[in-house]
Amino acid sequence: MAFNYEQYLRPGKLPHIWCPGCGHGIVLKGLLRAMDACHLDKDRTAVVSGIGCASRLPGYVDFNTLHTAHGRAAAFATGIKLARPEMTVLVVGGDGDGVAIGGNHFIHACRRNIDMTYVLCNNYIYGMTGGQFSPCTPMGDKASTTPYGNPDPTFDIAKLAIGAGATFVARTTAFHATQIDKLIAEGIRHKGMSVIEVLDDCPTAFGRRNKFRSVVEMMKRFKETAVPAATAAKMSAEELQGKIVTGILHREERPEYCEQYQQVIDRARGA
Amino acid sequence: MAKKVALLQGNEASAYGALYAGCRFFGGYPITPSTEVAEVMAVELPKVGGKFIQMEDEIGAMASILGASLTGAKVLTASSGPGMSLKQELIGYACIAEIPCVIVNVMRGGPSTGMPTGPSQSDIMQARWGTHGDHPTIALVPASCQEIFTETVRAFNLAEIYRMPVQVLLDEINGHMRERIELPEPGELEVLDRAAPSVPPEQYLPFDPSVGDVPPLAAFGSGYRFHVTGLNKAPDGFPTTRAELVDAEERRQLRKIEAARDLIEKNEEYLLDDAEVAVIAFGTISRSARHAVNALREQGIKAGLFRPITLWPFPERRVAELAKQVKGMLVPEMNLGQLVLEVERVVKGACSVSSLTRVDGEPITPDQIMEQIREVC
Numbered sequence: 150m151a152f153n154y155e156q157y158l159r160p161g162k163l164p165h166i167w168c169p170g171c172g173h174g175i176v177l178k179g180l181l182r183a184m185d186a187c188h189l190d191k192d193r194t195a196v197v198s199g200i201g202c203a204s205r206l207p208g209y210v211d212f213n214t215l216h217t218a219h220g221r222a223a224a225f226a227t228g229i230k231l232a233r234p235e236m237t238v239l240v241v242g243g244d245g246d247g248v249a250i251g252g253n254h255f256i257h258a259c260r261r262n263i264d265m266t267y268v269l270c271n272n273y274i275y276g277m278t279g280g281q282f283s284p285c286t287p288m289g290d291k292a293s294t295t296p297y298g299n300p301d302p303t304f305d306i307a308k309l310a311i312g313a314g315a316t317f318v319a320r321t322t323a324f325h326a327t328q329i330d331k332l333i334a335e336g337i338r339h340k341g342m343s344v345i346e347v348l349d350d351c352p353t354a355f356g357r358r359n360k361f362r363s364v365v366e367m368m369k370r371f372k373e374t375a376v377p378a379a380t381a382a383k384m385s386a387e388e389l390q391g392k393i394v395t396g397i398l399h400r401e402e403r404p405e406y407c408e409q410y411q412q413v414i415d416r417a418r419g420a
Numbered sequence: 421m422a423k424k425v426a427l428l429q430g431n432e433a434s435a436y437g438a439l440y441a442g443c444r445f446f447g448g449y450p451i452t453p454s455t456e457v458a459e460v461m462a463v464e465l466p467k468v469g470g471k472f473i474q475m476e477d478e479i480g481a482m483a484s485i486l487g488a489s490l491t492g493a494k495v496l497t498a499s500s501g502p503g504m505s506l507k508q509e510l511i512g513y514a515c516i517a518e519i520p521c522v523i524v525n526v527m528r529g530g531p532s533t534g535m536p537t538g539p540s541q542s543d544i545m546q547a548r549w550g551t552h553g554d555h556p557t558i559a560l561v562p563a564s565c566q567e568i569f570t571e572t573v574r575a576f577n578l579a580e581i582y583r584m585p586v587q588v589l590l591d592e593i594n595g596h597m598r599e600r601i602e603l604p605e606p607g608e609l610e611v612l613d614r615a616a617p618s619v620p621p622e623q624y625l626p627f628d629p630s631v632g633d634v635p636p637l638a639a640f641g642s643g644y645r646f647h648v649t650g651l652n653k654a655p656d657g658f659p660t661t662r663a664e665l666v667d668a669e670e671r672r673q674l675r676k677i678e679a680a681r682d683l684i685e686k687n688e689e690y691l692l693d694d695a696e697v698a699v700i701a702f703g704t705i706s707r708s709a710r711h712a713v714n715a716l717r718e719q720g721i722k723a724g725l726f727r728p729i730t731l732w733p734f735p736e737r738r739v740a741e742l743a744k745q746v747k748g749m750l751v752p753e754m755n756l757g758q759l760v761l762e763v764e765r766v767v768k769g770a771c772s773v774s775s776l777t778r779v780d781g782e783p784i785t786p787d788q789i790m791e792q793i794r795e796v797c
Binding site: 159162191192193195197200207208211212213214215216217218221224225226227228229230231232233235236253254256257410413414416417418 | 444445447463466467469471473475476477479480483484485486487488489490491493495509510513640641642643645646647648649650651658659
């Protein structure tokens with residue numbers, strides 16, 4: 150039987166704002182399938198975002214939803230989670246929002262290993278403002294503010310998350326639709342900070358400036374350059390040039406922040 | 421029964437006032453001269469099952485308290501100087517999304533790093549206009565440590581009742597000064613909580629103007645699922661650009677304070693009944709002003725003190741009335757002339773208005789005030 154998305158969508162809030170061909174809708178559907186698989190209680194789940202195209206997602210879904218300020222989603226989410234540890238907290242947003250203006254909040258949420266799931270839609274560009282380069286735009290690529298090619302080196306979001314201390318880090322692409330929900334569900338079930346990077350296509354602001362003639366071409370590139378983590382482990386650095394390593398990239402057990410703070414409460418009360 | 425007394429610093433008094441009011445979440449970042457507020461909260465909050473978090477920056481601190489407040493907690497942050505500049509972004513978010521929170525600003529010299537250990541009253545216009553866009557403001561300016569305690573309690577009440585950020589403005593002097601405080605027993609001071617929705621979840625609209633200018637705020641996790649955004653929004657909380665809805669929302673958010681001025685304003689009037697000259701002073705400098713007024717009275721000069729305890733909204737009506745009674749007003753302040761602008765705006769030339777400013781890191785002394793008043797009279 151087809152999955153019933155309507156049970157999680159707010160009536161009357163569609164159509165969404167995303168352009169035809171945008172991958173955010175694929176992420177939305179994957180997210181809802183993951184939340185369903187984890188049997189999340191709508192009343193006890195918060196979905197938090199910052200600013201940008203991907204950050205409009207919470208408005209469409211029937212949970213406790215918070216569309217915050219640019220880059221601040223992880224910090225708002227930290228407040229919700231610490232105040233109400235029994236709630237499940239998810240963050241959704243884009244690359245500029247998450248690791249440029251929100252970079253500080255992102256790495257510190259990872260460091261604390263606070264129990265939340267951050268779904269970061271990396272489409273290499275600031276889409277909502279019309280296509281300026283982000284810290285994830287590949288070097289040499291074109292954006293409205295890199296008209297002669299991007300001179301800036303690129304963030305590897307997964308490496309950033311792992312380095313900062315996230316205890317579950319995974320990556321997939323908008324092409325690998327059936328992997329999106331599986332990885333997000335794993336992230337939700339994981340106790341601690343989980344980061345799922347979804348490489349996403351922005352045909353309007355990124356694709357058309359960078360010689361992708363269609364959405365299909367953008368999807369094809371995801372399909373052709375993706376390498377599962379297990380396969381990548383057997384490949385040389387040279388062979389991995391230009392490839393996207395997908396799947397679970399890092400998983401470890403480490404004390405979770407709210408549980409650590411409960412110990413602070415116990416010590417303060419002399420327990 | 422004898423009162424419980426304590427020798428507390430102003431910063432500590434504000435932290436204990438917050439706890440008395442039921443604050444259960446503090447998100448902060450270290451900055452002089454406000455840090456003691458965070459330090460007391462770090463000690464005391466876990467004892468009552470509350471949460472303290474030191475965030476990665478001032479913006480994160482502000483974000484964390486707003487997230488926590490949306491779950492129903494009473495929340496506090498404290499900062500100073502450049503930290504307050506950083507907080508402005510999300511003070512605006514708290515205004516438009518109508519999220520209760522209290523911010524203690526222990527004012528220091530500026531702009532920028534300025535004089536971190538020096539006192540100042542130079543953030544009062546920032547408190548009113550610091551975040552972009554039109555928005556309501558409530559700011560309280562206690563003078564003594566006892567009053568810092570009680571005004572912090574009142575700040576929480578106002579934040580919860582009017583569903584908005586409330587700032588408590590201290591300065592490096594009264595933040596760090598120690599005084600004997602009588603600690604109120606539970607129940608002695610009024611403690612108010614935000615209104616709960618009176619309708620079931622399926623009928624709940626988080627910004628419903630038909631239930632009044634301050635629609636009840638449900639808590640995340642309580643069964644009321646709703647949407648919060650920093651965009652202009654319709655009564656259901658979802659973004660809108662419909663002109664009449666945007667206009668109605670913006671005007672309601674200012675009106676909720678304007679219409680409640682009598683409940684929010686609080687002033688002390690000292691020897692003003694027959695006064696010919698009024699000193700308009702707040703916070704630490706009001707203490708110098710009181711001393712000056714007493715000394716001038718002994719010399720036969722009919723001086724009085726008007727002390728706003730709520731600075732914003734500014735006590736426009738009362739100051740305008742006073743302007744018709746007195747010959748002149750003197751506004752001493754530890755900045756380069758901010759409050760005097762508001763006084764002049766309200767007085768509209770009905771009496772002379774004189775400014776006394778100081779920004780060298782020292783307080784304005786009673787002698788300075790007396791000298792200037794003698795010149796005016």
